Amino acid sequence: MNNDQLAFGIDIGGTNTKIGLFDYSGKILHFRTLPTPSHSDPVPFIKQLAQESEHILSSELGMKLGDRRIIGVGAGAPMANYFTGNVDHAPNLGWRNVPLKKLFEENFRSRAVIENDANLAAVGEKRWGAGKNLSDFILITLGTGVGAGLILDGRLYRGHNALGAEGGHVLIPHEKKRLCSCGGINHLESYLSARGIKQTIFELTGEEWTIEKLGSEFNNRDLRASTIINTIVDELVSGLTSMAVLFGPQAFIIGGGVSKLGESFNAVIKKRLDEMVHFSLRGKVQIISATLSAEKGAIYGGAAHIFDEVLR
Numbered sequence: 482m483n484n485d486q487l488a489f490g491i492d493i494g495g496t497n498t499k500i501g502l503f504d505y506s507g508k509i510l511h512f513r514t515l516p517t518p519s520h521s522d523p524v525p526f527i528k529q530l531a532q533e534s535e536h537i538l539s540s541e542l543g544m545k546l547g548d549r550r551i552i553g554v555g556a557g558a559p560m561a562n563y564f565t566g567n568v569d570h571a572p573n574l575g576w577r578n579v580p581l582k583k584l585f586e587e588n589f590r591s592r593a594v595i596e597n598d599a600n601l602a603a604v605g606e607k608r609w610g611a612g613k614n615l616s617d618f619i620l621i622t623l624g625t626g627v628g629a630g631l632i633l634d635g636r637l638y639r640g641h642n643a644l645g646a647e648g649g650h651v652l653i654p655h656e657k658k659r660l661c662s663c664g665g666i667n668h669l670e671s672y673l674s675a676r677g678i679k680q681t682i683f684e685l686t687g688e689e690w691t692i693e694k695l696g697s698e699f700n701n702r703d704l705r706a707s708t709i710i711n712t713i714v715d716e717l718v719s720g721l722t723s724m725a726v727l728f729g730p731q732a733f734i735i736g737g738g739v740s741k742l743g744e745s746f747n748a749v750i751k752k753r754l755d756e757m758v759h760f761s762l763r764g765k766v767q768i769i770s771a772t773l774s775a776e777k778g779a780i781y782g783g784a785a786h787i788f789d790e791v792l793r
């Protein structure tokens with residue numbers, strides 16, 4: 482492969498959009514983040530992303546969009562559909578019927594692929610991260626929302642028309658009734674999103690804690706922190722056991738902001754999973770932290786995805 486080839490990885494999030502320029506080895510050459518305008522026309526926004534990207538190229542490398550060394554853009558956005566190239570409806574962004582792939586191709590004058598962000602993060606981990614030597618794993622992103630990316634037989638699995646792999650919306654048994662961002666009740670995301678975890682902390686302590694505080698108190702063996710961790714791990718593992726028995730993964734890779742709770746959190750998940758999962762899988766499913774950065778996982782995946790798409 483040509484080592485001078487470059488790709489953009491872009492992640493359009495509810496609050497911020499990240500742009501990374503990568504080389505073929507997965508090295509991030511330049512990184513920029515800018516606010517995502519809420520509930521506005523995506524057309525000028527994609528144009529703005531292209532201008533920012535061109536600025537990176539011209540100021541840092543003396544190149545322009547359309548240069549033959551730029552092989553394309555891999556972009557993540559909520560509800561982005563790889564097969565149709567569209568975002569039919571993304572409530573967080575206020576987008577409806579957006580031909581996102583086409584907008585990227587026109588503005589960047591190159592090939593483009595679009596995916597949801599958790600799928601991209603899984604592709605990144607497979608190519609350059611914790612999933613490099615695994616053929617079957619499920620990446621779970623615990624952040625503003627809860628996402629899942631399935632790598633089965635070494636390839637990203639999306640389900641028919643890219644409507645599957647929405648692991649954040651598996652139903653979990655619970656004595657409470659908590660609304661999910663999608664309008665459903667008692668989905669994994671109802672409890673494991675950043676907001677869900679904060680609500681659980683408040684219910685258990687009457688206090689408002691950050692995820693960082695939860696992590697540090699847990700590592701200090703604080704009893705209340707332990708209770709909180711055990712509660713959210715029970716909820717998480719309820720979802721994971723269903724996914725495990727369906728797909729038989731070698732590992733769950735935990736990414737997103739909550740993954741900063743780290744190895745001690747993973748150990749609690751692993752112990753509980755082995756208690757709850759079907760006996761055939763006991764001791765056989767690893768719990769690993771994502772190794773690409775929590776904030777940049779999806780842009781790594783975007784670049785990996787477009788390299789695969791164009792150069793395979």
Ligand SMILES: [Zn+2]
Binds near residue numbers: 649662663664665670
């Ligand atoms: Zn849901």
